[in-house]
Amino acid sequence: MNARSLIRWAGAAAMAAGIIFAVIQPIHPPDELASVATSAWTIITAAKTAMCLLFLLGFAGLYARQVEKAGWLGLAGFLLLICSWWLQTAFVFAEAFILPPLASEAPEFVDSFLGTIAAGRASAVDLGALPALYNLGVGIPYMLGGLLFGIATFRAGVLPRWAGGLLAASGPLAMVMVALLPHQLERLAAIPMGLAVAWLGYALWAERRERVVEPALRAASS
Numbered sequence: 139m140n141a142r143s144l145i146r147w148a149g150a151a152a153m154a155a156g157i158i159f160a161v162i163q164p165i166h167p168p169d170e171l172a173s174v175a176t177s178a179w180t181i182i183t184a185a186k187t188a189m190c191l192l193f194l195l196g197f198a199g200l201y202a203r204q205v206e207k208a209g210w211l212g213l214a215g216f217l218l219l220i221c222s223w224w225l226q227t228a229f230v231f232a233e234a235f236i237l238p239p240l241a242s243e244a245p246e247f248v249d250s251f252l253g254t255i256a257a258g259r260a261s262a263v264d265l266g267a268l269p270a271l272y273n274l275g276v277g278i279p280y281m282l283g284g285l286l287f288g289i290a291t292f293r294a295g296v297l298p299r300w301a302g303g304l305l306a307a308s309g310p311l312a313m314v315m316v317a318l319l320p321h322q323l324e325r326l327a328a329i330p331m332g333l334a335v336a337w338l339g340y341a342l343w344a345e346r347r348e349r350v351v352e353p354a355l356r357a358a359s360s
Contacts, residue, residue, distance in 0.1 A: 148199020149342025155192035156336025183234035215287025281309035
């Protein structure tokens with residue numbers, strides 16, 4: 139195991155996270171109390187928990203690959219994305235492992251958590267600083283971080299520029315879709331970012347593989 143291998147595996151993590159992120163959006167159960175006890179909720183939230191951890195690894199590898207050319211813009215985007223997905227991991231963990239046991243004991247709290255945090259509905263229970271923490275620590279860094287990191291990736295030219303451009307556009311596009319679409323359709327705004335990260339992750343994975351294959355082919359031909 140060396141630095142190049144670690145970066146390559148980080149590319150695989152980014153690819154997996156992006157695919158999961160894009161695939162689960164159309165099939166995600168509604169963010170309401172009745173969904174918490176379903177098997178679909180258990181499967182999707184478990185996949186989301188793994189996805190968050192994979193995003194942390196994936197973005198670290200994507201940044202490490204282009205750190206010399208991404209500049210301060212890339213660093214700012216990377217830190218914002220890491221902050222966003224680090225906090226998102228805590229909220230998704232709560233969805234997966236804390237809310238289901240509480241659904242029968244404290245249904246008002248669970249419904250308020252899902253409504254305020256995920257669906258943007260008014261809360262019947264005082265959740266304290268959680269809504270503000272989610273908006274300021276997850277939502278804004280997600281959109282701004284994707285924009286900055288995507289622009290830095292496009293300018294660096296180390297990874298596919300079109301993938302970087304798609305990542306940069308995913309944040310502003312999400313803002314527009316969230317403003318115009320109902321909540322269940324808002325989730326579709328996450329698909330562009332998922333596809334962009336999966337594309338960048340595949341490029342990182344395939345780049346290392348091509349470097350290994352080419353010398354072997356030259357040696358065999360000689």
